Amino acid sequence: MSIVVVVRNMPREARRTLLSLSAGYQRRIGAAEYEVIVVDNGSDPPFDPRSLEALGGNFRLIRIDQASPSPAAAVNRGIAAAEGSVIGVMVDGARIATPGLLHFGRRAARLAGTAVVTTLGWDLGHDFQRFAVECGYDQAREDDLLASIDWPRNGYRLFEIGTPDESSWEGWLQPVSQSTALFMERRHWDALGGMDERLDLPDAGPVNVDIYSRALALRGAQPVVLLGEGTFHQLHGVTATGATPAETLGRRPQKVARPRRQPIYVGELQRSALKGLVRAAAYPLHARTAATFEPGFDLQLWTAQPPPKPSEPVVGALVDLARREFGAGRYGSTARIARMARRRAPDEAEPQRLLSLTAAAGEGALRPAEMIALAEAHRLVGEDDLAVTNFRAALERQLNSMEAHSGLARVRLPGPAYQEWLDHFHGLLAPATYIEIGVAKGATLRRANRPTLAIGVDPKPKIAFPLSTETHIFAETSDAFFARRGPDALLGGQPLGLAFIDGLHLFDQALRDFINLEAYCGPQSVVLIHDTLPLDERTQRRSCDTHFHTGDV
Incomplete structure (x- = not known):
């Protein structure tokens, strides 16, 4: 068997990758059974051949001086030099392999007439690396991660510190979009003509997507997935281009092929890799992934105890x-909010744990509830403009969202909520009497405490909360209540202590309520009026067509 690995200006990463391909690291395969062809695709300075001396005599180096930035020609050069009947290709030399990759890759390549063998691609760290670097992830943190698992003592512990990359997020349950380590018999590489050298972008992604798609299109192609093996990408200077899919495929636009057959799984699922499989089953991000657990199964059971609060x-x-978003199954907002937390605290454990479960959901379209949560996150960090943008985006999708309207109000009126002000005045005044106009379900009426005598006025009260003191509720309009001098008997000639106007939300009605209440006030009386600052044009209309309504008070 021959393994072709392409390196370019990545000495730190290549040393680890090549060590992970050595016979001292790989299991169930001896040095005499395979060769590793390292193709230096124009590194400056050149890759040091002395790095191979300690790895064994089955490593050899090919140097390309006038190299294209694309790895395609380098791979083809390596394939041409390969002596094995099975050839495995790793286009990106920054990927550390797990210890069974070569044994199972060779075995799987001979399982079927046209076996196309792949493994899942992973990023080191707990998020996709292109996002992780924005949150402080760097090579020093990556070195610390590898040290934390005592790598390379047990290469399977890489699963403990890795996240499936964007090509493999649900790869054990859904087809992957590219192969980061592709094994086939030589005759199939020859049939494909190797890599397409017209793909001249410096990123490994385009050629990986292209060759894997063409391999799956071979007559009789049988996809094989190596279970419990993987390649783990290290952070290095060569990054993805950020191009669109059409740009990425450049000179050869082509859709990613879906396998015509169900994959065969080969390998042994290591305990450290179980988290990735269970995550894909428990939290599928795509509707086409079938439900794996019975209704009522507590998906939180398999996760570790969350770490202490930051x-x-x-x-x-x-x-x-x-x-909260994760528990509600809203993974898009979970990932985005966790990334916001990680930008402020790169080394906090819990944002990383949440991202390891939801990273792939962070770029899709958000549902209104997710927009609201993201808006609240922006509000928490003082990004009010972004908070408003997301609250209004939620309202465009869900006009009557009380949560979005309330969120906008919190941005517009920062500080204590009106309920807190009610508590403040009840505590400060300890009023003997309290009148509330517009009690609805009693959410604010219940804030009156003993020994206050509470009076509620609402034509259609629907009390849903336990009340805390002696309370008299009158199911009539405030105009009717005052016209018959309803407060007289209960106040007994004493001045009103505290009042709260939260009725029809109309200016003329609020004014009449205030005038009527003022007649019962003394020098120490306080009257509070709700909804005096409009939120937007729609919610300040006199006609009420939204649940959140300030009216024209």
């Missing part, structure tokens, strides 16, 4: 919000 209050609030 010490920074804002990060803690973001983590709480992300956990």
Whole structure:
């Protein structure tokens, strides 16, 4: 068997990758059974051949001086030099392999007439690396991660510190879009003509997508997935281009092929890899992934006990919000909020844990509830403009969202909520009497405490909360209540202590309520009026067509 690995300006990463392909690291295969062809695709300075000396005599180096930035020609050069009947190709030399990759790759390539053998691609770290670097992830943190698992003592522990990359997020349950380590018999490589050298972008992604798609289109192609093996991408200077899919495929536009057959799974699922499989089953991000567990199964059971709450209050609030979204199955908002937390605290464990479960959901379209949660996250960190943008986006999709309207109100009126002000005045005044106009379900009426005598006025009260003190509720309009001098008997000639006007939300009605209440006031009386600052044009209309309604008070 021959393994072709392409390196370019990545000495730190290549040393680890090549070590992971050595006979001292790989299991169930001896050095005499395979060769590793390292193709230096124009590194400056050149890749040091002395790096191969300690790895064994089955490594050899090919140097291309006038190299294209694309790895396609380098791969073809390596394939041409290969002596094995089975050839495995790793286009990106920054990927550390697991210890069974070569044994199972060779075995799987001979299982079927046209076996197309792949393994899942992973990123080191707990998020896609292109996002992780924005949150402080760097090579030093990556070195610390590898040290934390005592790599290379047990290469399967890489699963503990890795995240499936964007090509393989649900790869054990759904087809992958590219292969980061592709094994086939030589005759199939020859039939394909190797890599397409017209793909001249410097990223490994385009050629990986192209060759894997063409391999799956071979007559009789049988996809084989190596279970419990993987390649783990290290952070290095050569990054993805960020191009669109059409640009990525460049000179050869082509859709990613879906396998015509169900894959065969080969390998042994290591305990450290179970998290990736269970995550894909428990939290599928695509509707086409069938439900795996019976109704009522607690999906939280398999996860580890969450770490302690972050010490920074804002990060803690973001983590709480992300956990809430995760528990509700809203993975898009979970990932985005967890990334916000990680930008503020790159080394906090809980944002990373949440991202390891939801990273792939962070770029899709959001549902209104997710927009609201993301808006709240922006509000928490003081990004009010982004908060408003997301709240309004939610309202465009869900006009009557009380949560979105309330969120906008919190941005417009930062500080204590009106319920807190009611509590403040009840505590400060300890009023003997309290009148509330517009009690609805009693959410604010219940804030009156003993020994206050509470009076509620509402033509259609629907009390849903336990009341805390002696309370008299009158199911009539406030105009009718005052016209018959309803407060007289209950006040007994004493001045009113505290009143709260929260009725029809119309200016003329609120004015009449105030005038009527003022007649019962003394020098120490306080009257509070709700909804005096309009939120937007729609909610300040006199006609009420939204649940959140300030009217023209």
